[in-house]
Each structure stands twice: as C-alpha cells, then as structure tokens.
Amino acid sequence: MSLALLAGFVARQATAANPLMPLRILRSRNVTGANLTQMLALSGMFAFQILVALYMQNVLGYTALETGLAMLPAAVGIGAVSLFGSARVSARFGARTTLIAGLVLLIGAMSLLTRIPVQAGYVTDLLPVMLLISGGGLVLPALATLGMSGARESDAGLASGLFNTTQQVGMAIGVAVLSTLAASRTGRLLTDGQSAAAALTGGYRLAFATSAALLVAGLLVAVTVLRRPRAAAPAAEPVRS
Template structure:
C-alpha cells in the first residue's frame, strides 16, 4: 500500500494573480449564496407560516434548525478541511446546501422543511468554515490578503441586505418557494467553478488528526448551547430548562478544552490562543455581532411593525447600509489596515458603529427616514472597517496546517454572537414593550420603547468591544 505525504496546494505567490482572483470570486460567490439565504428566509417567514400552518413557536424552528447545525459544526468542518482538503469540504458543502435548498422548496409539511433547513445548515457550515482559510493561503502577501478579506467581508455584509430586498420581492411577486429555488443555479454554478478553479489540496488524512472524542464534545456543546440560547425566547433566561441545558453545554465545552490539552492530535490546538490578536479578535467578534443584530433585525422590525413598511420596502430602506459597508470594505479597509494597522482601524470602525447605534436611542415613533434613520444607515459603513480588521486579526496566527481550523473558529464565534444577539436583544425589546403596553402606552409607543432599550444594549456591547480592543490589543504586534 502506497502512502502519501501531505501535499501543499498550489497557492500564494506560485499562482498568477488573475488565477487567485478568480478563485477568490468563486469563494465569495459560495459565501454570497449562504449569506443571502440567511436573510432571505426571515422576510418570507409570515408567508411560510400561513402556507404550512406553523404555530408562532414552531415557525422559529425554520430558523433555529439552521442555526443549530450551522453554528454547531463550523469548528469541526474547519478541522476536517485541514485534514482531508479544504477544496473537497468547500465543494461538498455547496452541493449539500444546494440539494437541501431544493428539498426546502418542495417541502409540503412542517417536518420536511425543518429537516431540510437543518441539512442546509450542515452544508453551509462545511462551505463557510474553510473559506477564510483558503483565502489566507491564496494571498500570503499582507496587502493582497487585506484586499481579499475586504472583498470577502463586503460579500458577507452586503449579502444580508440584498437578501432582505430579494426575499421581499420574490415572496410578494411569486411565492416563498422561490427563495429556496434561487439557490439552485447559484449553488450548482459555484460548485462547478470551484471544481475547475480551486487548486486541490490534500491534508494528512483523518488518521493523522481525527480527534473523535473532541469532535463529539465540541459539536454537542455548540449545538446544545445554541439550542439553549434560541429557546430563551419561549422559556426565559432563568427557567430550569435554560439553566440546566446551559450548564450541561458549559460542562461539555470544558470537557472539550481538557481533551484538547491532552490529545495527541487536538481538533482545536490550544496554542492558537497564545496569539493575543487571535484571542481578542474572536472575543470582540462575539460582542460586535451581538450588538449589530440590534441594527440588522430590530430596525427591520421597527420599520414593519411600527412604521408599516412592507417586506420589499424594508429591504430597500436597509440598502444604504449595505452600500456604505460595501464601499468601505472594498475601497478603504485594505489601504487603512496597511497604513495604520488593523487595531487602529478596528477602533475607528467601532467608534463609528457606537455612534450609529447611539443615534437610535432617540428614535421617535413617527421617525422620518431621511432625518432619523438614514444617518445611522450611513454610519453603519464603519462595519466595513470592523469586519475586515477582525478577519485579518482572527486569521493572523493561521498557518497552512491549521488555516481551516482558524477559519472555523472565527466563523463559530460569529454564529455564537449572532445567536446571543437575537436572543438577548429580542427578549429585552419584547419584555419592555409588554411592560409599557400593560402600563397603558399605545402599541406603537410601547414597541418603540422596547426597541430603544435594545438599541441601548447594542450600543453598550459595541462600546465594550471598543474597550476590549483598546486594552487587550494595546501591546499586540
């Protein structure tokens, strides 16, 4: 039997820039499809509920099933890419995501749709977990890497806003099935191009680093943790269910860390956290993504529930934020990171985000779009600085052997932040609105009061991210 040593992919400076740019475009296209799906579904939820007869609590599982699979498998998927080849994992993820999208589109009952959404989450995790790792190895030169990460960050930020617009248009003009059918040409095209454009890489194989116990522990911990967080909207934060499952999730995570410290081939080498930049970037990302959901989700709810916007109009109203983030990501982030350093750029971006969310603290019931909302939409462009700087810092300690693991870790903290943001901020907004309504406030005033409280917490989370960046990274090179 012939054995094969690991073969490094033909990446970096040994590939022409045009070839690497095409590979980046394919990676961005795959990510765009996944990000689009995440936001496009939220707009279509009322139509799905009416068609399939979901209860309000049951409807949340069309989102929760995806989040649990996606967030729970990112770290494992990243390590799998390092071991068996990131190209294989990326293509497999795209194909699974596309097939699951077809199953979602033809789903005629609640169970089929929820199961298909879970499979979508698995496919999304496989493709997303290795994407940043592939970019790092494709662009080893700092300037090129900064521009590549800026483009990738733009796709992630802009895709969410585009998904809201597209979801509203497709749902109103056709029906909700088309929000999933649109993934078929996108996914098949991206997978076909990936096979041709991405250079094959071959890792050392599963036997060289398959920490089965560690994989079970971390996947169970993350899935259970996200399951617990998303369930707080229905069961509350202090219920026996939430506290019990939360403690079990923490215990599983602690067992995973102990396992990683002792395993010969750990799933997540703890040496990665010796890098101040990597540790701080992942911690700050949890705070930033949690806080940003105060903008992405709650502003959309305010526009629809208080101001009476339709789905398509809400997406269009949010579009300036995507344009601002895209312009900053593509045109400024790489240059500023190269000139001033990622820490300073991150601080500047966080300051802009604190200002943007801070403006919403005075949001009136009868808000004018141009005077009360558009300034926030434009200042949100600071997110283009934040996302690219965080990605650069989070991947700064990744080498060829563990780029997929670092990418999976970075994406995992992003999903944990998203789950926390949705659960915490929506709970706060709902509780405050209920209290104001019970005190006799008109419904619109009560809802706006709840949103303002959530915006205040969002602003606080972003301010805390600023403090952590300024203190923890002050001595980082």
Template sequence: MSFPKLAALVVLSASALMTILDGSIVTVAMPAIQRDLGFAPAQLSWTVNAYLIAFGGLLLLAGRAGDLIGRRTVFIAGNVVFTGASVLAGLATGPGWLIAARFLQGVGSALATAVVLGILVTVFPEGRERATAIGVFSSTGAAGASIGQVLGGVLTDMLSWHWIFFINVPIGVVTVAAALRVLPRDRGIGMRAGADVLGAVLVTGGLMLGIYTVVGIADHGWASARTLILAAVSVALLAGFVFRQSRARTPLLPLRIFRSRTVVGANLIQMLALSGMFGFQIMVALFMQKVLGYGATATGLAMLPAAVAIGGVSLLLSARLSTRFGPRVVLVTGLVLLAGALALLTRLPVHAGYLTDLLPTMVLIAGGGLVLPALATLGMSAAGAADAGLAGGLFNTTQQIGMALGVAVLSTVAAGRTAAATAAGATALEALTSGYRAAFTVATGLLAAALVVTLVLLGRRGSGSAADAPVAADAGAADAEHAGAALATGVETVAGSATPAADDGEAAHARL
C-alpha cells in the same frame, strides 16, 4: 489578474452570495411560510434555529476537515449539500420537512464557509492581487444582503415563498461545476494528522447544544430550569473538549492558537461587536415593518444604503487603511462609528422619518466595513499554513456565538420593555418603539464594551505583529499571509451569517 484566478474568485463569491441570499430572503418570507405550512408561532423560529444550530455547531469541525482532506473537496461537498437541501426546502409541504431541510442547509453552509479563507490564500498569494480579491469577495456580502431582502419580497409576492429556495439551485449547480474546473487541487495533510474523533464529538455536541440553548432563551427565559440545565451540559461538553485537546496526540483544536492575546482578543471583541450589531440587523427592520408599516420590499430598499456603505468601505478603504495605520486603529475607528450609529437609534420617535431619523444611521453603519475585516485579520493572525482552515473555523464559530447571543439578549430586552410599556398604558406603537429603543441602548453598550476590550486587551502595538501572532506550529511568513486573507470574511459575516439569526429575532417578536 489572470483569467483562472478571476474564475476562482467568481466561484468563491458565488458560493458566498448563495448562502447570503438564502439568509436574507428567508427573513421577509417567514409570514408567508407560516400561513402556507401551518407553523405554530413557536415553531416558526425553527426555520431559522435549525439552520443556525447546524451552521454554528459544525464550523470548527468543517474547518479542520478542510485542513485534513483538502479544502477544495470540503468546499464542493458543502455546496452540493446546500444545493440539494435547497431543493428539499422548496418542495416542503409541512413544518417538519422544512425544518429538516434548513438543518441540511446549515450543514452545507458550514462546510463551504469554513474553508473559503484557505482557498483564497492559495489562489491569491501576492499582496496586491490578494487585496483586490479580498475587496471583491467582501463586498459580495453587502450586495447579497441587499439583493436578498429585495428579491425575497418580490419572489414571495409575485410567485411564492418556495422560490426563495429554488433560486439557490441554478447558482449552486453552476458553482459546483465551475469549482471542479477552476479551484486548485489540494490533498490536505491527511487524516492521521488530526482525526480526533472524540474531540469532534465533544465540540460539535457542545456548540450545537449551546446555540440551541441560546436561541430558546427568548421563549423560555434566562433563569428557567431548561436554560440552566442545557447550558450546564453544554459547558461540560466544551470543558471536556478543552481537556481532551490538552491531552490528545492529534488535537482537533491545538490550544497553542490561544497563546496569542491578539487572537483571543479579536474573537472576544467579535462576539461583543456582532451581538451589538444586531441592533441594526434585526431591530431596524422590525421597527420599519411593525411601527412604520413598511412592506417587505420597501424594507429591503430602505436597508440598501447601509449595505452599499458597508460594501463600499470594505472594498475601497479597509485594506488600504489597515496597511497604512494597522488593523487596531482601523478597528477602533470602525467601532466608534458603529456605536454612534446605534446611539442615534436610541431616540427614535414613533413616527420616524426615513431621511431624518434612519438614513444617518445607514451612513454611519459603514463602520462595519472597517470593523469586520480588521477583526478577521486579527483573528487569523496566529494561523500557520496547516491550521488556516482551523483558524477560519474558529473565527466563524465565534461569529455564530456572538450572533446567537445578540438575538437572545436584544429580543428579550425588547419584548420585556414592550410588555412593561403596554402595562403602563402606552399604545401598541408606542410600546413597540419603547422596546426597540431599549434594544438599541443595549446594542450600543455592547459595542462600547467591544471598544473598551480593544483598547485594553490589544494594547498599543496593534495586532497581528510578529511579537504576538506567530504561535502556530509553522507560523512565520504564513501568519502574515493568512492574516491578510482573513479580510475576506468581512461583510459576509454581517450580511450573510448574521441574517438567519435576524429571522429568529423577528419570530421572537411576532407576538408583539
């Protein structure tokens, strides 16, 4: 690998690391933030929700913007916004200030994240080099998550929570400066090729409102008037967007991309799988802190084997196995491992031992290193050269929807079961454990559902084949290229984008 390519890979990985660190660090700092800034319990979750709404709502638009005006431009702009917002967050003196800064961080993350796949394709056009780059980039996610959880506890305990945001500043400044020098210039296809303003307003409004509705379910309930009304408006906006795309001369999201059963299936499976994986991301950390009494730093260290397992599998095995057996076989294998990992947690005792009750799950969770890259390959299989940013934005958007739904479902299940156990006379620790076990059971079911959808919808051909994938306007050889590059999304999804949502789950459980 030449030095310019290596430098570009470092820049892309540094940007991903910055986003991932921010998400995982915030998780352990929330109690300190609440004490310092005077957040009410219901308010605290908005330090996460504001980020999640902006990030999830803007990914599709950001991906298309990269196709139109240039991915390098959008990537640099996203990192500038994220770095500036991190300064504002670190200087926050009140709840409103911090929430606004977190929203801006979400905007910056959406811009930078949505175009990374397209840039990676441009920098690494050859198969062997690309496989190496993909592995390195994917493993950044696992490393960032584990580093963030440990570093968050250390910074908060030794300095203050302000430094969990300030730490992004030097990384961001170096990333932007290096990106200006080493990332390839691209002009994009031009605003005339896809400046669908009305479509952008409809989809961004619909997604933001939809995620806002979902993250509020834990507090307001599934059947509340607020939830039902907001959900109906969100669905109406998204339906209007679909109608608009079928009529627009330059659609923001060409509907041809949905002609591929593989792409549709991959995005559906992703929503189910990521919803279920929150059983690990959120509930295990909460169980260790609230039931076993682990501190923030100890929790991060306890989760480290899982991050290493996911990163190791993604870096060393995933690409080789996909090349030999196909992404469908790899996906099925990974889903079986993940379902088994979470099934073990459905029997957790109140006084669980780390080595006997938790470590086996940390090992089996390595299946995530197979599932996520395979899903990325399938989800990008219909992307032609002009639509790479769009397909990446769509794939990341369904990630956020899955994560938000996972938070809402698992938090509600755990809280409901805990309340029922308390009413039945269980002790506080017994009731909490019962709630977490119920959440693990639902999470296992979601992964089982993802496995069934994989077997039924993707069929035996597996994925991304020429018979199914080439649906974009200029697909052909570019399809295989972008499908392979999509592996880079891998661990970043779980370790990074998923982490902010985990904060929301913790906030939802704070009252228990």
C-alpha cells in the same frame, strides 16, 4: 446548558491526545482578542438588521419593500467600504486602528437608535444611522487580519475555523438576547398602559442600548488586548557569485 457543554468541550480539548482545537492557539493575544471582539461586535451589530426592520414595519408601518429600500444605504455602504476602503485604510493606518474606527462608527449608529422616536422621519432619524453603520465594513476585514496574524502558519486553518465559528456564535447570541430584551420590555410597557407603537419603540430602544454596550465592550477589548501585527521579516537577498 450551553455553558456546561462549552466547559466540557474545553476540558476535553485540554486533555485529548489529538484535540480538535488545540488550546495553544488561544495563547495568542491577537487570536483571542480578535475572536472575543468579533463575538461582542457581531452580537451588537447583526441584530441591527432584524430590529430596525421590525421597527420600520411594526411602528412606522413600512411595507417589506419599503423596509428593504430604506436599509439599502446600509448594505451598499458596508459592501463599498469593505471592498474598496478597508484594505486601503488598513494599509495606511494598520488593522487595529481601522478596527477601532469602525467600532466607533457602529457605536455612534446604535447610540442614535437609542433615541429613536415613535414617529421617526427617515431622512432625519434613520438615514444617519444607515450611513454610520457602514463602519461595519471596516470591522470584519480588520478583525480577520488581526485574528490570523496571531496564529502560526501551521495553525492557519484552525484559526480560520475558530474565527468563522465565533462569528456565527456572536450573531446567534445577539439576535436571541436583544430580541428577548425588546419583547420583554415591550410587554411591560403594554402592561403599564402605553400604546402598541410606544411600547414597541421602548423595547427596541432597550435592545439598541444593549447593542451599543456590547460594541463598547468590544472596543475596550480591541484597545486593551489587541496588538499591531508584526511586520513580516524581509526576505534575504540571494548571494551573488
């Protein structure tokens, strides 16, 4: 149903005299690539917050407060990298390289989670993940830069609105799909006679593996589709009389 509605929307925008979203904006490789990368990356990244919290509480027996404190390094790391590191790294190496580096860190975090044990230790099994997930602080600012760089000045508002929309869509799809996969896998393992903790862990592992695959797909789009933004032309010096 959702795909049918999306197809109908695109068809209408292609024929409308005054379209809500002129499809010409999708002709830009950076606009299209950045939005596609964002959907894939956030589908894999955003579900991390929910699934890891569920794993800590349902498998490890953490309280809500303990779960929040355990995830604090990830939140602080993402915020710190986004506010204090992302702009400097992008200025030195470019937004595309910064994005790729951030995605590699996220893939590393999700890869570690695919091997999470039933009896995990926080320092050995979870803290490295919390530190690697701070790569998300590089991803979103770089994506915004790349997505806006491909739009004409007259389309800046449209590009920003599209970027915000695909961000929300990516997060919603990620939570729905990965949670469903985890629940389905857990149910099968329970039917096979595994304990509740082992079954839940197996379900979360599948979700994390899918998350890693989504991030790898986002990385491939970033590498093959996105291009370094063109530097702005220097302003002409005024003619002195």
